[in-house]
Amino acid sequence: MTVTRAPPRLGAALASLAAAVAAAAVGVVSPRAGVAAVGLLLVAVGTLVGSRRALGAGSVALVGALLLAGGVDGAGPGPLLLCGLGAVLSWDLGEHAIGLGEQLGRETDVRRNLATHTAASGAVGAVGAAVAFGVYTSAAGGQPVVALVFLLIGATALVSAVR
Amino acid sequence: MRASAVVGVAAVAFGLVVVAQRGLAGLFDLTYVFVTGAGVLALVQGLRYANEARSVDRRAVETGDPEERYAVPVPGDDIDALVSTRGFGRATIKRRREFRGRLHTVAVETLRARGDYAEASVEAAVDEGTWTDDPVAAWFVGADVPSPGRPPAATARLRRGVPLRRRPDRRRARGRPHRGRPGRAGGRRVALAPPRRPRAPGRPPSARRRPRRAPGGAPVSDRGGREGPRATNGRNLVAADRIRAKGVLPTGRWTGMAALALVPVGLGVLLRHPPLVLVGALGVAFAAFARGDTAPEIDVALERELSDPTPDPGDTVTVTLRVRNEGDGVLPDLRVVDGVPAALAAEGPARLGTALRPGRTATLRYEVTAVRGAHEWDPVHVLARNPSGSRERDARLEATGTTTLRCTPELEASSSLPLRGLTTVYSGRVPTDVGGSGLEFHSTREYRHGDPAKRVNWARYARTGELSTLEFREERAATVVVCIDAREEAYLAPDAESANAVERSVEAASQAVPALLDSGDRVGVAAFGPGDCWLDPGVGDDHAVRARELLATHPALAPTPAGERFLPTTWVRRFRRWLPADAQVLFCTPLPDDYAVTVARRLDAYGHAVTVVSPDPTADDTPGHRLSRVERANRVSRLRSAGIRVLDWGDEPLATELERASARWSR
Numbered sequence: 001m002t003v004t005r006a007p008p009r010l011g012a013a014l015a016s017l018a019a020a021v022a023a024a025a026v027g028v029v030s031p032r033a034g035v036a037a038v039g040l041l042l043v044a045v046g047t048l049v050g051s052r053r054a055l056g057a058g059s060v061a062l063v064g065a066l067l068l069a070g071g072v073d074g075a076g077p078g079p080l081l082l083c084g085l086g087a088v089l090s091w092d093l094g095e096h097a098i099g100l101g102e103q104l105g106r107e108t109d110v111r112r113n114l115a116t117h118t119a120a121s122g123a124v125g126a127v128g129a130a131v132a133f134g135v136y137t138s139a140a141g142g143q144p145v146v147a148l149v150f151l152l153i154g155a156t157a158l159v160s161a162v163r
Numbered sequence: 164m165r166a167s168a169v170v171g172v173a174a175v176a177f178g179l180v181v182v183a184q185r186g187l188a189g190l191f192d193l194t195y196v197f198v199t200g201a202g203v204l205a206l207v208q209g210l211r212y213a214n215e216a217r218s219v220d221r222r223a224v225e226t227g228d229p230e231e232r233y234a235v236p237v238p239g240d241d242i243d244a245l246v247s248t249r250g251f252g253r254a255t256i257k258r259r260r261e262f263r264g265r266l267h268t269v270a271v272e273t274l275r276a277r278g279d280y281a282e283a284s285v286e287a288a289v290d291e292g293t294w295t296d297d298p299v300a301a302w303f304v305g306a307d308v309p310s311p312g313r314p315p316a317a318t319a320r321l322r323r324g325v326p327l328r329r330r331p332d333r334r335r336a337r338g339r340p341h342r343g344r345p346g347r348a349g350g351r352r353v354a355l356a357p358p359r360r361p362r363a364p365g366r367p368p369s370a371r372r373r374p375r376r377a378p379g380g381a382p383v384s385d386r387g388g389r390e391g392p393r394a395t396n397g398r399n400l401v402a403a404d405r406i407r408a409k410g411v412l413p414t415g416r417w418t419g420m421a422a423l424a425l426v427p428v429g430l431g432v433l434l435r436h437p438p439l440v441l442v443g444a445l446g447v448a449f450a451a452f453a454r455g456d457t458a459p460e461i462d463v464a465l466e467r468e469l470s471d472p473t474p475d476p477g478d479t480v481t482v483t484l485r486v487r488n489e490g491d492g493v494l495p496d497l498r499v500v501d502g503v504p505a506a507l508a509a510e511g512p513a514r515l516g517t518a519l520r521p522g523r524t525a526t527l528r529y530e531v532t533a534v535r536g537a538h539e540w541d542p543v544h545v546l547a548r549n550p551s552g553s554r555e556r557d558a559r560l561e562a563t564g565t566t567t568l569r570c571t572p573e574l575e576a577s578s579s580l581p582l583r584g585l586t587t588v589y590s591g592r593v594p595t596d597v598g599g600s601g602l603e604f605h606s607t608r609e610y611r612h613g614d615p616a617k618r619v620n621w622a623r624y625a626r627t628g629e630l631s632t633l634e635f636r637e638e639r640a641a642t643v644v645v646c647i648d649a650r651e652e653a654y655l656a657p658d659a660e661s662a663n664a665v666e667r668s669v670e671a672a673s674q675a676v677p678a679l680l681d682s683g684d685r686v687g688v689a690a691f692g693p694g695d696c697w698l699d700p701g702v703g704d705d706h707a708v709r710a711r712e713l714l715a716t717h718p719a720l721a722p723t724p725a726g727e728r729f730l731p732t733t734w735v736r737r738f739r740r741w742l743p744a745d746a747q748v749l750f751c752t753p754l755p756d757d758y759a760v761t762v763a764r765r766l767d768a769y770g771h772a773v774t775v776v777s778p779d780p781t782a783d784d785t786p787g788h789r790l791s792r793v794e795r796a797n798r799v800s801r802l803r804s805a806g807i808r809v810l811d812w813g814d815e816p817l818a819t820e821l822e823r824a825s826a827r828w829s830r
Contacts, residue, residue, distance in 0.1 A: 001231075001509060001510060001511065001512070002231050003514070056419075067427060067439070070427070070434075070436055075438065076438055077437075077438035080438045080439065080441065081441055084427070085445060087423075088420075092449075092552075096552055099223050099416075099552070100516055102225075102226075103224070103226045103500075103514075104226070104498055104500070104512070105512055107512045108515065109512075109516070110515075110516030110517070112517040112525075113496055113498070113518055116496065117495070117496060117518075120550040121550075125445065125448065128445050128447070128449070131444070132444035132445065136438075136441050150175065150177050150181065153171075154171045154173075154178060155175070155425070155428060155447060157170050157174065158171035158175070
């Protein structure tokens with residue numbers, strides 16, 4: 001037999017699920033849910049056929065919907081974090097599934113691998129989001145500008161360093 | 164980069180301190196302009212990263228297709244490739260001219276074999292184009308035929324039946340049209356008419372397993388970290404090596420994450436919307452996750468087990484591969500591709516994607532169908548990634564346990580093989596032209612003193628009173644060397660599902676050897692190919708066992724080509740020295756080229772009566788395949804006209820073909 005070099009269906013489903021969560025989180029609070037729906041569609045198609053380009057465009061569309069919801073509609077931190085988490089996970093899980101499809105094919109048993117990867121990425125995202133949300137709620141309101149500036153400069157420099 | 168990290172840590176620390184101790188804020192009197200500036204900086208930097216991520220080269224180690232059987236080419240694939248090549252390079256034009264010459268030769272030979280023209284006038288007929296009604300064909304093959312007006316039409320028509328070269332490997336043609344009586348259709352298709360179907364699905368010219376391209380477009384090394392280059396069963400695992408840490412490949416899948424960290428932050432600051440800044444924290448978390456992850460060490464033990472290491476042909480063997488994590492760390496992403504031998508086809512995927520805690524074992528199970536030969540498993544391709552998948556390590560590791568499957572078919576005697584009249588002095592079952600004692604009437608002669616009384620022609624004596632003696636054909640034993648064409652050129656098959664010509668040649672030999680041994684002939688075996696495969700002629704049960712073992716498992720007769728260098732002329736010289744003077748040769752060859760014909764004729768000329776058993780590997784679905792079929796038919800008729808017996812073995816069982824042939828052949 002020849003293995004089908006396409007993403008395993010379970011992996012594609014997980015990526016689409018993450019994208020659906022992101023789209024739903026934005027859709028609830030923002031009238032601009034159309035962008036998120038396009039993103040969801042692209043993620044689903046990209047992971048089904050194994051196209052990184054479509055998947056990447058879908059995840060970027062989800063992030064775009066997030067920026068629109070936050071910047072234009074003034075969505076709150078909860079939906080934004082959830083949407084961001086969903087967008088990142090849709091890329092991560094989708095790309096992982098595409099890679100599995102290329103190396104192992106659709107017929108191969110990869111459930112354990114998928115479960116482990118999903119758990120690891122989900123945990124990182126959840127912890128990151130929780131910490132950020134915690135800091136935000138505990139220090140809400142009236143922060144000195146200086147703190148913001150230094151946090152900002154620090155974040156930029158750190159991201160450039162670890163990128 | 165180190166400096167910016169230090170600055171970053173310091174700035175974040177100071178910012179947090181200011182959050183706690185608000186009084187410190189008075190130290191800096193910063194305006195909103197400054198904040199906006201920082202926001203713009205973050206946004207611009209983020210957009211830069213996003214832009215970089217667009218053109219990033221995402222890479223992964225490629226895995227092969229061990230589940231597939233080694234695919235051999237169809238005769239004529241090279242012609243199809245040539246016909247579908249466009250361009251006007253010097254080499255291309257030269258090859259096209261050679262191809263035209265080849266067509267010319269084929270046309271002449273075919274017409275000569277059909278006997279439509281007198282020996283001398285064939286060349287003239289082809290050159291002048293009077294042999295066909297088709298003006299394009301006449302012009303294309305002939306020398307002094309005027310152009311029919313639209314010269315490109317010929318090439319276009321030839322091309323129409325040819326599969327495009329860039330077709331993907333995996334879409335193989337299924338259900339080809341049933342092959343008719345092969346080798347006889349030589350004369351009918353000389354005009355190379357376009358096929359009815361506009362474009363037959365098919366394989367590109369050399370349908371070996373070829374490395375796939377990486378998704379990013381860069382060819383990625385297929386070579387493991389620990390195992391060196393290795394040519395196994397004709398498959399060369401070596402690919403271009405890239406410069407990278409030994410066995411570790413950065414996959415680049417998180418490249419865009421820095422943009423997610425910075426763009427929302429910048430935007431949030433500019434729009435004065437703090438929740439957006441929070442999203443940036445998520446980006447930072449993932450970027451750090453990907454960055455801080457190191458490549459895992461592959462420390463696994465592999466053990467393979469076969470449900471039956473010595474099966475019969477056609478049996479299904481279950482292969483169990485156990486992967487055990489011997490290291491101290493978790494392997495969160497482990498991918499295993501077993502190295503199924505090239506000649507075996509796996510029924511399910513021989514791969515596994517899993518995660519392994521230290522000391523745990525994962526099991527991969529799949530089934531293979533046994534075919535003749537000794538098949539050794541290739542090393543297992545093991546790939547491991549870190550939890551974020553940012554780095555990948557690959558290695559090719561040998562598994563312990565059973566790594567060889569030996570499949571030795573029983574030798575089954577077919578119906579007796581008609582041999583030619585070259586015999587030894589010992590009595591056997593080959594009827595000769597020598598009169599003496601035997602079964603079949605030969606002649607009568609005058610009675611000589613001492614002739615046995617039972618051979619006296621008593622009926623004649625009663626009639627005339629004269630004594631005369633009956634003579635019968637003496638039956639003697641022959642020495643037969645079965646020679647199998649196992650050159651790389653002979654590995655040909657009409658489609659992906661069929662047995663290749665070498666496998667069929669070995670099958671013919673496996674039927675001929677016991678039949679000959681049973682009838683008391685001395686039998687030897689030799690392979691016309693790389694790898695020394697000689698079995699001196701002999702008789703007896705021990706010899707039969709040796710022959711069986713040799714035919715089943717000798718590497719020179721493996722179902723896949725060995726890929727070694729081979730010098731045919733040297734081989735023929737050695738073969739002649741080795742061959743007993745009174746030996747007949749049973750030459751099993753698909754007649755893939757003219758050299759096989761030369762060998763047969765030369766051996767015949769040296770006095771070793773040659774019989775050719777030729778399995779037909781040709782197909783007729785594309786112009787190239789058809790041309791090869793015609794060429795092979797011409798070779799067969801050339802051999803026959805030289806007085807060599809040829810058994811053209813098509814789709815039917817060998818016994819049927821033998822029966823038909825022996826009715827045709829005279830002694």
